[in-house]
Amino acid sequence: MMDILLLSNSLHTYLVIAALLFGIGIYGLVQRQNFIGMLISAELILSGASLNFMAFNHFLAPDPTVGQIFTLFIMAIAAAEVAIALSIIIAVYRNYKSIDTEDVTDLQG
Amino acid sequence: MISLFTAEGLSGLLFLGFIGLTLAGALIATNARSLIRSVAGLALCFLGIAGFYYYLNSPFVALMQILIYVGGVCVTIIFAVMLAGSSEVNKVSRHNVLVGPLAFLVSGLLVWGLAGLALKTEWHSSIFYVENWGTVANLGQSLLTTYSMSFELISVVLLVAVVGSLVLARQGRDK
Incomplete structure (x- = not known):
């Protein structure tokens, strides 16, 4: 039986938490009904991925700078993604007066 | 303990x-x-x-x-x-009733699979682990040597993202 206070020293803890974050993000992405909510869930998925990289970097990688640099790049990509997605959302709001996913259906008839 | x-x-x-x-x-x-x-x-x-x-x-x-x-x-x-x-507080949900439980099911299966995979695998740690690697100084050095190309590329990506989001959000503002 593992000591619960020593959880931070095991790779498995981080991997399970990252899997949970990924799953919660997928759940939100499917179940949310507006674009900003979906964007928030996508951010959760990205953080799960970064946490995985950092855990492998700390416990398994021979050179522990690689994972940190990868995580920094993920942060930069996520910032760019948020900027683009939010301006698209603002543009959609100007045209449709709504950010609900069900309202933006011009082709559906 | x-x-x-x-x-x-x-x-x-x-x-x-x-x-x-x-x-x-x-x-x-x-x-x-x-x-x-x-x-x-x-x-x-x-x-x-x-x-x-x-x-x-x-x-x-x-x-x-x-x-x-x-x-x-x-x-x-x-x-x-x-x-x-x-x-969204007092808006009626227009989704199908099944969406919530199905989303829960799918994400639960994903978590189960990923966590099971992580717990069952034998992870082999590297043999030549050096204690003092991965400090901020190492990080800066490798950002400017090994990863300098990706560093420049990510700067270009950020620039393009900023300009693109300005262009996108500007559309239809004069109306």
């Missing part, structure tokens, strides 16, 4: 706190009815993840996480909510 009142015990307790913060924040972010509350949950979750990064021996990435995600991304999303957010 280590005692709670030693340095390891207290740091383990803090780690449990970070786990709770992250998972509670993620659940609030996906389940809150109002968007502002979800953004607040997202900020909580990011703070917890910054704590994990600190435990993983990389305080620089932890600080960057707080600076970029909590200070940048969350604030930007709050701006967007104020500009475009409609109140």
Whole structure:
């Protein structure tokens, strides 16, 4: 039986938490009904991925700078993604007066 | 069993706190009815993840996480909510009734699979692990030598993203 206070020293803890974050993000992405909510869930998925990289970097990688640099790049990509997605959302709001996913259906008839 | 009142015990307790913060924040972010509350949950979750990064021996990435995600991304999303957010609080859900349970099922299966995979695999740690690698000085050196090309490319990506988002958000403003 593992000591619960020593959880931070095991790779498995981080991997399970990252899997949970990924799953919660997928759940939100499917179940949310507006674009900003979906964007928030996508951010959760990205953080799960970064946490995985950092855990492998700390416990398994021979050179522990690689994972940190990868995580920094993920942060930069996520910032760019948020900027683009939010301006698209603002543009959609100007045209449709709504950010609900069900309202933006011009082709559906 | 280590005692709670030693340095390891207290740091383990803090780690449990970070786990709770992250998972509670993620659940609030996906389940809150109002968007502002979800953004607040997202900020909580990011703070917890910054704590994990600190435990993983990389305080620089932890600080960057707080600076970029909590200070940048969350604030930007709050701006967007104020500009475009409609109140979802007393709106009837127009989704199919099955969407919620199906989403729960799918994400539950994903978590089960990923966590099972992570727990069952035998991870082999590297043999030549050096204790003092991965400091901020090493990070800066490899960003400017080994990864200089990707560093420049990511700067270009950020520039293009900024210009592109300005162009996108400007459309139809003069109307």
